[in-house]
Amino acid sequence: MAYHQTFGPAVDRITSLGWGLAIVSMLVVAIISLLLLVGIFRKRGHSQGLAVRSDAGGVSWIYVGTGISTVVLVGCMLWTMVVTAAVSRPPKTPALTIEVTASQFWWSVRYESATTARSFITANEIHIPVGEPVRVELKSADVIHSFWIPQLAGKMDVIPGQTNMSWLEADKAGHYRGQCAAFCGAQHAHMALLVVADSASAFAAWQESQLSEMSLGNGEGQKVFQTHCAVCHTIRGVSPEGIRGPDLSHLKTRGTLAAGLLMNTPANLAAWIANPQSFKPGTRMPAQILSGAELTAVTSYLNTLD
Amino acid sequence: MKISLQTRFAVGITLGLLFTDACSRSEGGSATTPPARGFPAVNAIAAAPLGQVAGASGNVAALSIANPFEGNPQAIEQGKQLYIKMNCAGCHAYNGKGNMGPDLTDTYWRYGGLPVEIYKSIEEGRPQGMPSWGAALPPEDIWKLVAYIESFGGSVSAKDYEHARQGDQPGEQIAPEVLEQRP
Amino acid sequence: MNGPCRATTRAQMKSRLAVEVDQIEPLSRNAGDEFWALSKLQFGRSPVLLTWLMVGICSCGKSQKPVVMELTAHAATTGGANLTGATFNFAPGDPAGEWHSQARDYANTRYSTLDQIDTGNVSKLRVAWTFSDGMEAGHEAAPLVVNNTMYVVTPFPDVLYALDLTKTGEPIKWTFKPNPSPMAKGKACCDSVNRGVAYVEGKLIYNLLDDHTVAVDAKTGNEIWRTKMGNVETGETMTMAPFVVGNKVYVGNSGGEMGAWGWIAALDVASGKELWRAYSTGSDQQVRIGSDFKPFYEQFKGKDLGVSTWPAGMWRHGAGTVWTWVSYDPQLNLIYYGTSNPSPRVPDQRPGDNLWTSTIFARDATTGMARWAYQTTPHDRWDYDGVNENILLDLPIDGTMRKALVHFDRNAYAYTIDRTSGEVLRAAPFAYQNWSSGFDMKSGRPIVNPDKEPHPDVKLLNVCPPDLGGKDWEPAAASPRTGLVYASIFNLCMDLTDNKVGYIPSTPYDGMNIRRFPAPGGNLGEFMAWNPATGKKVWSVKETYMTMSGVLATAGDVVFYGTADGWFRGVDARSGKVLWSQKLGSGIIGQPTTFLGPDHRQYIAISSGIGGAATIRADIDAVKPAGFPAGGNTLYVFSIGGDSMTADSNQSTR
Helix, strand or coil, X not given: CHHHCCCCHHHHHHHHHHHHHHHHHHHHHHHHHHHHHHHHHCCCCCCCXXXXXXXXXXXXXXXXXXHHHHHHHHHHHHHHHHHHHHHHXXXXXXXXXXXXXXXXXXXXXXXXXXXXXXXXXXXXXXXXXXXXXXXXXXXXXXXXXXXXXXXXXXXXXXXXXXXXEEEECCXXXXXXXXXXXXCCXXXXXXXXXXXXXXXXXXXHHHHHHHHCCCCCCCXXXXXXXXXXXXXXXXXXXXXXXXXXXXXXXXXXXXXXXXXXXXXXXXXXHHHHHHCHHHHCCCCCCCCCCCCHHHHHHHHHHHCCCC | CCCCHHHHHHHHHHHHHHHHHHHHHHCCCCCCCCCCCCCCCHXXXXXXXXXXXXXXXXXXXXXXXXXXXXXXXXXXXXXHHHHHHCCHHHHXXXXXXCCCCCCCCCCCCCXXXXXXXXXXXXXXXXXXXXXXXXXXXXXXXXHHHHHHHHCCXXXXXXXXXXXXXXXXXXCCCCCCCCCCCCC | CHHHHHHHHHHHHHHHCCCHHHHCCCCCCCHHHHHHHHHHHHHCCCCCCCEEEECCCCCCCCXXXXXXXXXXXXXXXXXXXXXXXXXXXXXXXXXXXXXXCCCCCCCCCCEECCCCXXXXXXXXXXXXXXXXXCCCCCCCCCCEEECCEEEEECCCCCCEEEEECCCCCCCEEEEECCCCCHHHHHHCECECCCCCCEEECCEEEEEECCCEEEEEECCCCCEEEEEXXXXXXXXXXXXXXXXXECCEEEEECECXXXXXXXXEEEEECCCXXXXXXXXXXXXXXXXXXXXXXXXXXXXXXXXXXXXXXXXXXXXXXXXXXXXXXXXXXXXXXEEEEECCCECCCCHHHCCCCCCCCCEEEEEECCXXXXXXXXXXXXXXCCCCCCCCCCEEEEEEECCEEEEEEEEECCCCEEEEEECCCCCEEEEEECCCCCCEEEEECCCCEEEECHHHCCCECCEEEEECCCCCCCCCCCCCEECCCCCCEEEEEECEEEEEEECCCCCCCCCCCCCEEEEEEECCCCCCEEEEEEECCCXXXXXXXXXXXXXXXXXXXXXXXXXXXXXXXXXXXXXXCCCCCEEEEEECCCCCCCCCEEXXXXXXXXXXXXXXXXXHHHHCCCCCCCCCCCCCCCCCCEEEEEEECCCCHHHXXXXXXX
16 A cells, blocks of 8 residues: 555645545445435334325435535535645746656656756656655657656656646655556556655765766777667767667666666676566567677676766 | 356457457557567578679579568558667658668669668668668667668569569659659 | 969950050069059059059069958949948969969958959850869869869869860879778768868868868879878768968868767868867867957857757767868958857757857967857757858948958858957848847847747748758858859758757767758749848849859959859849850859969859759759759860860861
8 A cells, every 4th residue: 555655745635635535435435325224224114005295304304415415525626626736736946857758668867957068868767856846847759658656746648749747746765666657558567667865965966976977988898888789878978869768877876777677786787688578578679689798798887887 | 148157258358358459469559579480590681692693693592581571560660760760861861862871762772672682781781871780770670670661662572583683674764853863 | 473473464464455465565574563554454444543552572472471452442443333342351362363272362252353254245155165073973162273273173082183274175184082981972961072172382282071181282193191180980071171371271070960079170281280179069178268268249258168058968979060161361360160050950959059069260370269259040950050151351330340251141141240359240131031030139149939949759840941041051252343242042941840869970960850942932042142231132133943052253243153953154243134144064063263274364164063962952842843953073164255275276186
């Protein structure tokens, strides 16, 4: 039941609303059931013959029932509208905007900045500062997806051709799992997302490390990367703007691989690169034809990207 | 007519499976099913010569290798996505009519217009500017690109490989406003 | 070098006044006397006095120093006066009958003082002789003439021919085959062209498509030096004509569509050694911006703007290549040039102003340190570049004479900019445009029309001008006699869809899916005369096809240009009346030049051979006329009546 626990103002009130409406519904069901049972098992009076007479007490039941129902329903409706309005936008202007582009079957995340040179791209993992609202602009690179961080933000569809807006705010530091919530293809179920809420200083440190560029080198692993991987993947400072696949800059700092499917360990990384289709059949990354030495070289190179 | 519960159950499940199956084939989101007989072997493709075979004349069977994705609409669509993402459109233009690189929609092919010849041109690269993609793209992706290029209509069908090499094919009249061919 | 000078002077006189000159006393050897005699002959009929200011010896100059000739308060003999008050600095003062560099002079005026061919007799121009180099690609270079030898460079593989004009049939004296890398051919975005050669001190210097600059001995055709300037494998090429000032030659790269890193470099003329290189993006050190840098507008002041106006790291493949023309002011010792579009061509992938792309730079010619910069199209969203030539004129603006430059940008604005400070004095559209709703003189920024901003996967209709611009690299010419500037321009629009791109080395880093078509009016091209002082079009000639040729202005008050379908025209420089036309074998995207042959006759030379960006018209669906030419080169040389030494003395050798 972990998803009922929420950690941010974007969803806290929705949880309360959810529980509230559930309780109201349960009460309604209970009351109606009770009345029904009473109606079924009530002792009937002897028949007074076929004379028809007005039943003095019946109509008032209807007035009472309708009245209570109306009040309760209108109350729920108003409560819902108030809560929906309240969570539709952040309480104060967000200091941070990120642009999330959903593809099959991964998430590209671009951090905007007022200073152009401080905007950068990462993938599948979002870091946000604790206690600050973050504006999320949602775009799709191919089909309809849906952005859902159950503990931080409700579902917002990601539709090709338009930009939708959502927002996040975390009250507590920690890791929050997200998930694509609109069926988008064979690996929809494995299109997860990790949101990490950091303290302000940890977030600033993470931002700085993400902005830094790897230095160019001549290692074997890097050569293999340039030949086989760079057409799809970017590593800031080394090979810019391969856009077909996730940005791999600072890969070592990420908790998971393959959009939340695998833990980010060297063994998993090597196995994934060798044959992604065995883990995630239908994913867009093709199986690589690498020799054992090439695979070792590129995996160890990628393990240095922190 | 009274239908037993088991029958209803069985029919329901079957219909459900069929329905799901049809969905997965028709939606554009899933990957293309690999062809039943797999992809042509690497050494079979390597046997297709670029020029004539010294000392031998006549047909070379390797040239008749067909594109496993021929006519597959999903493969063509994914080939189109690759064509854009791998910057093929930058040299050969978004409509295939060429600019920096040659026109892929016409019937002139400097290195051959058979599916296996187009495959090899992409995989190996060619002098005067065509990069070699064999290390970066797996065979499946290259065959999808070939399928997309074939959909332009200018290439030669694999079964016509003898005619293609001999030039036994009709020429084409170029309307005045169409760009003159640049070999 | 007094000999040729005198011969030239006499030849000029002889040809103009065939009868009278025989009766004139032999000229003294005194240069001053010669000059005044010439002036009397040329202008004697005019009652108007003129003032010439000459520094140094008569135009041939014993020394190699450039001669500054300033023309003040000049009124021409025929036609009317200088209409605008514009004056020009004609350094370096090549012999009038020769053509040593693509732009002819430092100011890039492409103006020749030869006037045997004038408005009266230009209709009698006929083909005198032709030369074919056998290459099919677009021919963009101007033929040079030095010491009665014509030098012609071909597109890739960049062969250089020397034609001996003193012999019957203008035979090939020598051929230089540089053997550039075949890889280069597939990296040139807009045909494998070469924009020309420069002559200096007995050397011919030009760039090869595969990123080498080479110097060839003008007498023998042997290679003197070759310098590698870049790596063609990454998609970087070189197409521009080198520009020589003194002992330095300036060269720049191409590859704005390939994600190259743009630069300009200075090489030593004698050895080919690279002296300095200034990049167009990156830190101030890489861009050679120092304490002398004094841009006029606020948005160009700051540290490392070549990095901070880009998302992290994207400046490295930000382009800003330098692929066209350089001009030079000897008094300020500044060179002027423009940089290309930013890369990739999809603007949403690179938010920020993207300095220093689409920018005009003024740099110290000796050290390369930047003096000022002005970005014509900030955050260039349409591939407008900023590379078009900067013609250096002194103009009366609002009552004061200003040292200015005139620049017809691809973004369809004609700029008149103060060349000492980078202040924009005038900015007015010279072609149809709808990407901007105006120009803010105070901030120096254009006001962008938000409807014409492209976004990925969104089809944007009717954006004018298209990426090719209102005018592309084809250089304009200026005439001191009329004070007007003459340019071949376009009348085009585009539908545009952007697609996000990744950088894959050796492939285009582009993303623009374009369909081009004519703007209102229906004509694709136009040849116009422009008043640089007021910023207004004076007259124009509309053309069905694109006009993508360079322009030649002459003292005979005839200006020459060519069209993409092969018409080469001579036009009255004052009225715009087409006086002469000749259909050539292929379309014309080259630059015409004029020279005196050994027979002291004036010739006009132009290469035909369509290619370049002018063939990007397969997209122009709306235009259906038959008649667009096939490719193939012929160099044409015209003279009055088609007369030439060859014609006069042609005999069968069999």
